[in-house]
Amino acid sequence: MNNKLSRVILLLLIVLSVISINACTKNPSPSKETPAVEESLVLATTTSTQDSGLLDILIPAFEKEYNTEVKVIAVGSGQAMEMGKKGDADALLVHSPAAEDQFMAEGWGKVRKDVMYNQFLIVGPKADPAGISGMTDAVAALKKLADTNSKFISRADKSGTHSKELSIWKAAEVTPAGSWYIESGQGMGDTLMMAIEINAYTLTDEATFLSFKNKASSLHVVVQGDKLLFNPYGAIAVSPEKYPNIRFKAAEAFVNFISEGEGQAIIHAFGKKKYGKNLFTPVNYRP
Amino acid sequence: MDIWHSIVEYKEEILTIVRLSLIVSGTATLFSTLIALPLGTIIGLKDFLGRRLILRIVYTLMALPPVLAGLIVYLIFSRSGPLGNLELLFTPTIMIIAQTLLVTPIITGLVVAAIAGKEGIIYDHALSLGANQMQAYFTVIKEARTNIIASIMTGFGRAFAEVGAVMLVGGNIRYTTRVLTTSIVMETRQGNFAMGIALGLILLIISFAVSTLVLMNNDQFSKT
Structure with a gap:
């Protein structure tokens, strides 16, 4: 009976070690003459x-x-x-x-x-309930979002995008708060997904938005071109x-x-x- | 279909990811078992001062959030932390450490439960038949092996499925520390939902294979 248990353990050990031997064959690293740096x-x-x-x-x-x-x-x-x-x-x-x-x-x-x-983009649902589509002034656009209590998702994670968003609110002299202001605390991809699901606006970097748009996005660019969105x-x-x-x-x-x-x-x-x-x-x- | 295309195209990389997942979680489960089995047996069989307190701590740690375990290990092994000069951060080794920390209390707690109940009688019985203490321990472990194997499998499942700890200490580095769960998070974040689901299915299939392998070798699980 004891044999059975040890056989199981032995089997698992063998499987593991075979796998780890395989894992040691690393992905090939090419070589070339350039100034030597750490590996x-x-x-x-x-x-x-x-x-x-x-x-x-x-x-x-x-x-x-x-x-x-x-x-x-x-x-x-x-x-x-x-x-x-x-x-x-x-x-x-x-x-x-x-x-x-x-x-x-x-x-x-x-x-x-x-x-x-x-550039950063302000994106939102196609229906554009706040009516900010086509605006080129990011500060005015966010102010309007706040005035109309339109749902806006903030990254709220101290990312570059989040600090940009905060600087725009500051310029708009608005302290965003209330049930319309949703702090996701997540990454850009997750935040875009959330915005799609609940029909909200958000601030996104162009690269993530474009690569995401191809796959799952029903969001539209509503504001772009402000030099503040650089x-x-x-x-x-x-x-x-x-x-x-x-x-x-x-x-x-x-x-x-x-x-x-x-x-x-x-x-x-x-x-x-x-x-x-x-x-x-x-x-x-x-x- | 598109997704099959991607899987075939990234076959090599997916295999690397699967392999690393198995190595990390398998090794962590192995280490955890080596700690938890003796620990759980002693707590289960012996009555000593502080036993209840230890038991309570073990059961509390069974609810240790993976991301917290990851954060603690991260801070210890950060270059600014006490063990920073070991340079272990963002390696498979530290992922094993974090998962061992996570899984050991789970297996310990379950082993205690597996042994504490009726197996105490077997222990006394073995002693009375002239076994020494070591032999008596082994007799108990042998008798409780079905539950013990279930405990170990539970631990493995936890390690294999968790993402918080390995993401933080491993960093999800391509070819180096990317495992199944962290790739699922990454694919989801990029909007590649189909790929996320596919990787999730791979995880479940492997989990199925591992448990089949284990159960195959233990007749106690079969009813006859």
């Missing part, structure tokens, strides 16, 4: 760069050139910068300019470069001074890679085929 780095980034698929193209190109492995953690910009402060991320790719400036001023980051931009992305190499284990060389190489030459060309080309326009505009692209 891996952790990139904390906003979800829009991953969810849009940009990083699936950008990261392999960088890995190939520098023969280093990039571990991408997609979270909100706020959490990404918090990971930088804790020393858990070596490089950041975020879109929260004011918070980035503060991050640099406090000495958490060593190098920061502008990478690309697109959405710049920056790359930061976290300073090695506070945590000597930071893989600074690799992080710096990554920041340079995406803000120059090949990285910029990849960003420029990304999304044209699938969405008819590029999802991000590189700041430093020369054909």
Whole structure:
């Protein structure tokens, strides 16, 4: 009888070990002559760069050139910068300019470069109950949403999009509160899903919206084109001074890679085929 | 159909994900069992000072939210935390640690329940027949094995299905720490609902296969 139990355990052990032996055959990492950097780095980034698929193209190109492995953690910009402060991320790719400036001023980051931009959009149901469709003034549009008590979903998660939203409310001199103002506390994709389900308005970055629209969205762009809705992305190499284990060389190489030459060309080309326009505009692209 | 296309196209990657899910949750369950089986047996059989308190703690920890377990492990192994220089964050190893923390109380609690009831009689009986204490323990474990296996399977199910802890400490890194549950979250977030469902079905099928494997080798579960 005891044999049976041990046989089960033995069987499970064998299965496990066979699986783990297989797992040790790693994905091939190509090699090439370029300045030597650490063999891996952790990139904390906003979800829009991953969810849009940009990083699936950008990261392999960088890995190939520098023969280093990039571990991408997609979270909100706020959490990404918090990971930088804790020393858990070596490089950041975020879109929260004011918070980035503060991050640099406090000495958490060593190098920061502008990478690309697109725009934020105010999206909402087709019926447009608040009647803001076609407005080009984001401040006036949000004010009208508040005046008409139209449902609006806030990310409320300290992401780049959330801090942009708060800055618009501030400009509108409105403190959003009430049953129409819904704080989801979730990522952009989840928030868009929620907006679809309950026919609400929300503020979204262009890249996530376009890549989401193809799949499941009945939302429409109601406000765009205000220069307040400008959405710049920056790359930061976290300073090695506070945590000597930071893989600074690799992080710096990554920041340079995406803000120059090949990285910029990849960003420029990304999304044209699938969405008819590029999802991000590189700041430093020369054909 | 579109979804079959995607599955075939990403076959290799999905296999990597499935493999990692099994390794992480399987190893975590194994470690948890190694801790929980002796611990649960002793708590179940022995009467000692503080036993009720320990039991209460164990049962409280059975309700430990995965994301809280993840956060605690994250803070300990963060570069700014006490064990930061081990550089374990965002590796499969730390995912195993987090899930072990999560699963050990569950298996312990269930093993206690499996043994505490009628098995005390068997323990006394074994002792009276001249078994030493070690032998008596093993006799009890042997007699309660059906319930113990069910406890271990419950623990494995919890580990295999949880997402909060592995998402936080593993980071859902492609090819490295992405497991079935974290990919489901990611696909959903991107609006790829069909892919999310497909991955969920894969998870359930594997769960079915694992339990079949286990039950096949234990005749006690069959009624005859």
